[in-house]
Amino acid sequence: MSESEKTPRLRGALDGIPTYKPGRPAAADGPVSYKLSSNENPYPPLPGVLESVTGAAASFNRYPDMACSTLMAALAERFGVPPEHLATGTGSVGVAQQLLQVTAGPGDEVIYAWRSFEAYPIITRISGATPVTVPLTEGEEHDLDAMADAVTERTRLIFVCNPNNPTGVAIPREDLERFLDRVPGDVLVVLDEAYREFVRDERVVDGIELYRDRPNVCVLRTFSKAYGLAGLRVGFAVAHEPVAAALRKTAVPFGVSQLAQEAAVASLRSEDALLERVEALVGERTRVTRELEAQGWTVPVSHANFVWLRLGERTDGFAAACEEAGVTVRPFTGEGVRVSVGETEANDIFLQTAAAFRKNEL
Numbered sequence: 459m460s461e462s463e464k465t466p467r468l469r470g471a472l473d474g475i476p477t478y479k480p481g482r483p484a485a486a487d488g489p490v491s492y493k494l495s496s497n498e499n500p501y502p503p504l505p506g507v508l509e510s511v512t513g514a515a516a517s518f519n520r521y522p523d524m525a526c527s528t529l530m531a532a533l534a535e536r537f538g539v540p541p542e543h544l545a546t547g548t549g550s551v552g553v554a555q556q557l558l559q560v561t562a563g564p565g566d567e568v569i570y571a572w573r574s575f576e577a578y579p580i581i582t583r584i585s586g587a588t589p590v591t592v593p594l595t596e597g598e599e600h601d602l603d604a605m606a607d608a609v610t611e612r613t614r615l616i617f618v619c620n621p622n623n624p625t626g627v628a629i630p631r632e633d634l635e636r637f638l639d640r641v642p643g644d645v646l647v648v649l650d651e652a653y654r655e656f657v658r659d660e661r662v663v664d665g666i667e668l669y670r671d672r673p674n675v676c677v678l679r680t681f682s683k684a685y686g687l688a689g690l691r692v693g694f695a696v697a698h699e700p701v702a703a704a705l706r707k708t709a710v711p712f713g714v715s716q717l718a719q720e721a722a723v724a725s726l727r728s729e730d731a732l733l734e735r736v737e738a739l740v741g742e743r744t745r746v747t748r749e750l751e752a753q754g755w756t757v758p759v760s761h762a763n764f765v766w767l768r769l770g771e772r773t774d775g776f777a778a779a780c781e782e783a784g785v786t787v788r789p790f791t792g793e794g795v796r797v798s799v800g801e802t803e804a805n806d807i808f809l810q811t812a813a814a815f816r817k818n819e820l
């Protein structure tokens with residue numbers, strides 16, 4: 459074979475790994491169109507947040523503050539943790555990828571429930587480690603006993619998505635503590651709390667409480683969901699050293715833009731106003747859930763900004779009906795659909811479609 463016919467040798471670990479599939483955007487044509495497929499915040503940025511970003515835009519010829527100093531200080535104060543226990547990244551999925559980089563490689567195992575956040579299998583396999591999946595229970599809960607039983611001496615990291623994407627189900631404090639007590643201290647447990655701000659049930663413990671006296675626990679949070687900054691890509695981890703230090707070491711240099719940093723700081727300053735909007739979404743979540751139940755659907759109790767319908771073979775048909783009606787949802791073929799709680803009008807269209815779909819089935 460001549461040199462020009464050769465192709466660069468890529469890592470075999472990449473073979474067969476699917477590319478991350480984003481939620482479908484709202485249709486560009488059609489009379490109405492809403493996107494309920496990516497668990498975004500439907501509200502536009504708050505005025506103060508927008509202003510801080512436009513201010514920062516005037517100097518984007520410069521690199522951002524690589525250490526994210528102002529944001530780190532604001533986070534340290536907001537969560538009552540030392541700045542050395544913080545690491546930021548390009549969205550919490552970026553930080554999750556770094557967590558794998560610092561813990562796992564070929565021959566190692568990474569445990570997570572399934573179905574859970576669709577990035578876990580992708581980023582695990584990119585790292586070269588072997589995914590070990592533990593099915594959710596019939597009640598769509600993490601099977602924490604089975605997950606603890608799945609730990610071997612090759613286990614390096616365990617993802618616990620709480621509340622779980624896409625089912626919305628959350629883990630009560632005692633169950634999570636019992637699980638953590640069973641995991642060996644040299645295995646990192648990542649509590650992915652992307653939807654924490656939507657939790658209203660006191661039985662669901664805040665991971666930042668749990669991490670304090672557990673050096674093998676790392677909490678992942680994001681500004682993408684409740685804080686409405688999905689497009690700016692900023693998330694963070696709270697973890698003891700050396701985990702947090704390793705994350706800072708593996709961060710893409712200048713990965714978090716100055717716009718994202720300023721917006722995150724401004725969001726923390728405007729937290730009350732932001733969380734008022736979150737409260738409205740929680741109210742909509744309750745309304746959507748009740749209405750679906752009244753229509754006869756089984757809906758797991760969601761602690762996040764989405765609801766889950768386990769539709770099996772009917773999944774794709776249901777998603778197509780929603781799209782035709784003007785809302786895009788997130789189908790997982792053969793399993794179910796995840797539907798974000800969005801604008802009231804969007805939720806109404808979804809509910810009307812669900813009612814019609816059910817009627818046609820009966």
Ligand SMILES: Cc1ncc(COP(=O)(O)O)c(C=O)c1O
Binds near residue numbers: 622692
């Ligand atoms: C459970 C979970 N973790 C992490 C993320 C990643 O969010 P981001 O990278 O925008 O912070 C998501 C996004 O959908 C998610 O559902």
